Amino acid sequence: MSQPNTAPNILFKIYQVLLNHFGSQNWWPGENEIEIMVGAILTQNTNWQNVEKGIKNLKEATNLDPIIINKLPLKKLAKIIKPTGFYNLKAKRLKEFIKFFLKEYQGKVETMEKEDEKILREKLLKVKGIGKETADSILLYALNKPVFVIDNYTKRIFTRHKLFFGKSYEEWQEYFIKNLPKDPKIYNEYHALLVKLAKTYCLKNPLCDYCPLKFLFQWQSK
Ligand code: SF4
Incomplete structure (x- = not known):
């Protein structure tokens, strides 16, 4: 039996x-979806207190506007998010994500939300520096998709x-x-x-x- x-x-x-x-x-702490997505990228290999400092700096510098973040020189972005650790690498990853967000969804969360979750996951995983855990955190916590x-x-x-x-x-x-x-x-x-x-x-x-x-x-x- x-x-x-x-x-x-x-x-x-x-x-x-x-x-x-x-x-x-x-969860996830964040005022809006973009903040949650940025937090999911910056939280890799660091504690949340450091992420909060980095996000605060980024908010002050860009208001988390994807167009403004995209225009920031990489070195400047790295300096802004320095408290999050591995800041040069994270600045590159954040830029890659923001470029993707602007290109695929015109920087609009509502457009991104409408994408089928499986297709969106595949697309996210193709963005350099976004692994499975980060992709799924974005899907679940920012976009409310049923992904564990x-x-x-x-x-x-x-x-x-x-x-x-x-x-x-x-x-x-x-x-x-x-x-x-x-x-x-x-x-x-x-x-x-x-x-x-x-x-x-x-x-x-x-x-x-x-x-x-x-x-x-x-x-x-x-
Ligand atoms: S092994 Fe189980 S009981 Fe022990 S601390 Fe972990 S979750 Fe708790």
């Missing part, structure tokens, strides 16, 4: 427990509990999408909660005794 698939139940249970414990995370974001925190938590061992990014993504209601609001909150969990309890040296997910050990030993 085949084993019942417990993944949908346990995935949703984890979500509820985390939401109950931490409350809503209100996978990161190392998620993998750490779920492999520690032997709940899933995906080989590829897509396998991980499918695991969540298949077993949760297809709702961007849930995907949004779930990912944010997993990040919170990884930063508070599921650290490199995990604090399992205090963690809201410690019930999983009992559940798994049944």
Whole structure:
């Protein structure tokens, strides 16, 4: 007899427990879609406080107007976003993205939103410097598309509990999408909660005794 698939139940249970414990995370911080997209690019390999400083500088210099950002010399842009670290590289990535945004969607979020999510994802992944996690963060958090974001925190938590061992990014993504209601609001909150969990309890040296997910050990030993 085949084993019942417990993944949908346990995935949703984890979500509820985390939401109950931490409350809503209100992600992604940002006043508008462009700010969220810029934040998704600048957050690579740095902490959020540094990203906020970089975005503040960029707002002051450009009001986050894609046309103005596009016209900025690369060196000047790098100087503006310096607090975010790897600023020369990030300035190039941001420029590439802004060029794409202007060329494909005339710098209009409404036009971008209308694009089919699969096509848009493929296009985003062709932009130099935009990887899967960044593309999916843009799709989910800026454009409200039902795309689950996978990161190392998620993998750490779920492999520690032997709940899933995906080989590829897509396998991980499918695991969540298949077993949760297809709702961007849930995907949004779930990912944010997993990040919170990884930063508070599921650290490199995990604090399992205090963690809201410690019930999983009992559940798994049944
Ligand atoms: S801290 Fe421990 S109980 Fe909590 S998610 Fe990590 S491995 Fe699980």
